[in-house]
Amino acid sequence: MLVNADFSRRAAIAADRYEWVRSPQYGVERVMLDRVSAADGHEKARATSIVRYAAGSHFPRHTHDGGEEILVLSGCLSEGDRHYPAGWYLRNPPGSSHQPASEHGAVIFVKLRQMSRADTRTLRIDTHAPNAWIHDEGREICQLFSDDDEEVMLARLAAHEYVFVDAVAGAEMLVLDGELLADGTRLLQGGWLRLPAGMHRDVKAGARGVTLYLKTGAFRGLPEGVAR
Template sequence: MQINSDFSAVATVAAKDYHWVPSTQFGVDRMMLDRLGEEKARATSVVRYAPESVFPNHAHPGGEEIFVLSGTFSDQSGDYPQGWYLRNPIGTQHAPFSHQGATIFVKLWQMNKADQSTVRINTYDPESWGIENGRAVCALFEDQYETTSLQKLTPSEALFQTLPMAAPAELLVLSGDLLFDGVEYAEGSWLRLPLGNNVSVLAGESGATVYLKQGEFQNVHHKATV
């Protein structure tokens, strides 16, 4: 399966265009944003857990990154309400579930082999935030391959201070809206911009909070079995 698999091209998915697809487990649905492979895939998705849904225990040979968008996501390590950011390194396993229901942003098979970091960050905790170049930023993860953060933009503020972009970028609108290439992207929308993109990304009239990943997110270090 190939979904938005050309990393040299701009890829966008507006929240209004979500199309939910049942997973292999009853009560768990997916909106596939990009995907290279079948059930075991290098994938970026929004995953929706119905109340009292459970996913069987499984391993993550390529690692897993999660941001909880709504509800409470749980596994053996704890309960994670809206706003929690998780990284489960290569080789870890778990049996996730949700009592009340949850929607999460998930990235699979996208970690470098050397990354063995287990990360748990509550982005609703004010202590998780700082100021960088005059902007509120919540640092989530950084290594030589990627930098991942939340960015709070004021109304009409440009996300990138210089163009063309010096590194590929991936965005998920967490609140507010963004304007890109004349199109408005509301909360829940996803954009992936290649190296050298020269189009401004601006916050809307009410500002925006954005998940931002920059670097080698195509990640050639791991290939999922198709």
């Protein structure tokens, strides 16, 4: 299955345009933001999704060959006796396994099979912790991950502040609060935007400011033949 699979083009989905579909696991639904399936069309795919767990739902233990990145948006996600309420960022490296569940329900932002094989770090970051945020060049950021190829953070921008001051190799944003404006597109909480390489001077916070999940860098995990 291909969803927003041409990474040389801008892609955007507003929260009021979400299309929830059932996953293979009972009680779990997802909105596919982008997806590039393996050649055999099997469930394993490079994918970015919003995933919704009903109360009491779970996945059996499984391994992520290409890693998994999670931001808990609402509710609480659990891994065994460890519980991650809204605001927690989880990064599970390639080859790691887990058994996620939610007793009372949860909504999470998930990126699958998009990590470098050299990435061996397991991260658990509470982005609501006051000491998780710093001031950097006039804006507040919560650094989540950085290497030679990509940078992942949460960022709080003031009203009408531009997101980018330099060209990027690629970028992806999820609006967590406030308003994002991009070339005539208005995205509120839950809105998602992916941008190809280039200078994107049209992307800025709205009148109320914006808090974003922001990833910049080259897109990883793309099969041969997929437009970058």
